[in-house]
Amino acid sequence: MRFLDQRPSYDLTYSDVFMVPSRSGVTSRLDVDLTSTDGLATPTPLVAANMTAVSGRRMAETMARRGGLAVFPQDIPSDVVAASIRKVKAAHPVFDTAVTVSLDTTVGETLSLIPKRAHGVAVVVDADHRVLGLVTPSAAAGADRFAQARDVMTTDVTLVSPDLTPQAVFDQLSEHHQKVAVSVDADGRLVGLMTPKGALRSAIYSPALDHEGRLRAGVAVGINGDVAGKVRTALEGLADVIVMDTAHGHQEKMIGALATARDVRDAFEAETGRRVLIVAGNVVTAEGCVDLIAAGADILKVGVGPGAMCTTRMQTGVGRPQFSAVLECAQAAREHGKSVWADGGVRHPRDVALALAAGAGSVMIGSWFAGTHESTGDQLVDHDGRVYKESFGMASARAVRNRTRDMSAFQRARSALFEEGISSSRMYLDPQRPGVEDLLDWITSGVRSSCTYAGARSLPEFEERAVVGVQSGSGYEEGRPLDRSW
Ligand SMILES: NC(=O)C1=CN([C@@H]2O[C@H](COP(=O)(O)OP(=O)(O)OC[C@H]3O[C@@H](n4cnc5c(N)ncnc54)[C@H](OP(=O)(O)O)[C@@H]3O)[C@@H](O)[C@H]2O)C=CC1
Numbered sequence: 001m002r003f004l005d006q007r008p009s010y011d012l013t014y015s016d017v018f019m020v021p022s023r024s025g026v027t028s029r030l031d032v033d034l035t036s037t038d039g040l041a042t043p044t045p046l047v048a049a050n051m052t053a054v055s056g057r058r059m060a061e062t063m064a065r066r067g068g069l070a071v072f073p074q075d076i077p078s079d080v081v082a083a084s085i086r087k088v089k090a091a092h093p094v095f096d097t098a099v100t101v102s103l104d105t106t107v108g109e110t111l112s113l114i115p116k117r118a119h120g121v122a123v124v125v126d127a128d129h130r131v132l133g134l135v136t137p138s139a140a141a142g143a144d145r146f147a148q149a150r151d152v153m154t155t156d157v158t159l160v161s162p163d164l165t166p167q168a169v170f171d172q173l174s175e176h177h178q179k180v181a182v183s184v185d186a187d188g189r190l191v192g193l194m195t196p197k198g199a200l201r202s203a204i205y206s207p208a209l210d211h212e213g214r215l216r217a218g219v220a221v222g223i224n225g226d227v228a229g230k231v232r233t234a235l236e237g238l239a240d241v242i243v244m245d246t247a248h249g250h251q252e253k254m255i256g257a258l259a260t261a262r263d264v265r266d267a268f269e270a271e272t273g274r275r276v277l278i279v280a281g282n283v284v285t286a287e288g289c290v291d292l293i294a295a296g297a298d299i300l301k302v303g304v305g306p307g308a309m310c311t312t313r314m315q316t317g318v319g320r321p322q323f324s325a326v327l328e329c330a331q332a333a334r335e336h337g338k339s340v341w342a343d344g345g346v347r348h349p350r351d352v353a354l355a356l357a358a359g360a361g362s363v364m365i366g367s368w369f370a371g372t373h374e375s376t377g378d379q380l381v382d383h384d385g386r387v388y389k390e391s392f393g394m395a396s397a398r399a400v401r402n403r404t405r406d407m408s409a410f411q412r413a414r415s416a417l418f419e420e421g422i423s424s425s426r427m428y429l430d431p432q433r434p435g436v437e438d439l440l441d442w443i444t445s446g447v448r449s450s451c452t453y454a455g456a457r458s459l460p461e462f463e464e465r466a467v468v469g470v471q472s473g474s475g476y477e478e479g480r481p482l483d484r485s486w
């Protein structure tokens with residue numbers, strides 16, 4: 001990446017910068033390869049943050065199916081994380097996991113489960129997971145909430161083989177004028193679902209798969225307590241990447257924890273032949289990167305204070321505008337053969353493009369993804385009927401209370417003094433883009449387009465060719481669309 005004019009002497013964030021188009025020989029946006037450059041080589045360079053309100057099993061599955069990754073947060077008990085990863089690994093890499101109910105599940109419960117996934121139906125199965133029918137919200141709408149799934153389900157279901165190509169599924173659904181295909185194995189047992197949009201996406205995205213063809217997922221580990229035990233458990237639980245995570249990553253406790261994690265990882269590799277990369281952060285300086293690389297980090301997590309749930313900058317004055325942080329850290333990491341994740345502050349697809357232009361290997365997103373069907377929270381409705389989910393920061397009083405539950409009352413009270421995040425925030429689901437896959441479509445189409453404007457066919461080429469200028473506040477404002485006349 002180069003600056004259009006001189007590089008300014010002050011730091012910049014995403015809104016401060018823009019890219020100019022360059023002569024391009026790339027004739028289609030679909031010719032752009034978005035494979036991440038962070039060493040994990042995921043087909044989509046996006047990671048759902050290790051936040052309790054964001055990443056659980058549904059997020060992990062969906063992100064990986066579309067080529068990205070989600071990281072399970074450090075606050076979830078390790079047996080729960082292990083069980084969740086097992087389910088992610090058991091999920092089909094192409095067909096969506098269905099919401100399932102039995103014949104006697106009440107309509108009320110069925111309707112409350114359907115929004116947990118974006119495809120908008122529940123599959124009725126028997127005790128052996130054989131498909132009996134489908135319930136849609138429209139079919140259940142007028143029914144008594146205490147009626148049962150059997151009373152409102154349709155048995156007119158498009159059943160397909162798991163071997164059918166997404167395009168063939170799309171064609172069958174168009175032919176039968178149906179919105180969802182149910183995939184079953186030779187014994188009629190449920191495998192998964194596919195909507196026409198899902199079929200289209202399966203033809204565009206490749207899933208992020210491990211060495212055995214299963215969906216990938218990451219696990220975050222804090223720097224306190226039994227780090228070696230937690231890393232070992234995560235590795236044995238099939239984590240595909242370990243994220244060593246704390247607010248102030250450039251501290252000696254992190255350096256010690258990271259060295260421990262590296263030793264455990266290396267011993268695990270010697271035993272199993274499976275090498276798992278370690279991400280560590282958060283840092284925002286070249287010095288921070290160099291120290292963490294020396295302690296064993298393969299990827300640096302970059303960002304202090306840009307997060308939507310973050311109060312660090314207001315509370316402490318510490319942090320750094322994110323574009324400059326990513327630029328400096330990516331350069332330092334590259335000099336050591338490593339890479340960075342740009343973590344936090346992403347509000348628009350353009351921010352992802354700019355982070356990648358600055359050299360990020362992948363981009364981590366938290367709060368934006370909290371407002372989707374796949375995030376962990378329950379769907380709530382405000383006074384105006386708008387649907388939202390609750391989000392909160394991982395350094396908020398709420399998260400600290402949760403993380404310190406095993407400590408003494410005194411220790412808990414002392415920890416509670418150091419709050420650096422919001423405890424409750426509403427993340428509204430965008431009615432046009434309520435699922436994380438809708439956001440992925442929006443972001444990746446934006447990034448593909450950015451690459452072609454730069455004349456780049458891949459992310460390394462994008463980083464090399466991007467030309468970035470600095471803009472005024474009114475320059476940024478000019479680029480915002482209007483939904484009514486002025
Ligand atoms: N990217 C960002 O800007 C930020 C991210 N977060 C996220 O919040 C989560 C919780 O992180 P964290 O609060 O570090 O909790 P952790 O549970 O990881 O504990 C942090 C440890 O580091 C010590 N520490 C020393 N200095 C600091 C400091 N300035 N800030 C925080 N801890 C410090 C703490 O000791 P003691 O408590 O005794 O001081 C504690 O032992 C993580 O997921 C992290 O990424 C949090 C804040 C900022």
Ligand SMILES: Nc1nc2c(ncn2[C@@H]2O[C@H](COP(=O)(O)O)[C@@H](O)[C@H]2O)c(=O)[nH]1
Nearest residue numbers: 049307308310344345366367393394395421
């Ligand atoms: N200072 C704080 N930072 C936090 C907190 N919880 C999470 N985070 C960081 O934000 C990013 C996600 O950013 P977003 O803009 O996409 O929401 C996350 O990965 C953490 O690094 C917090 O309580 N305080």
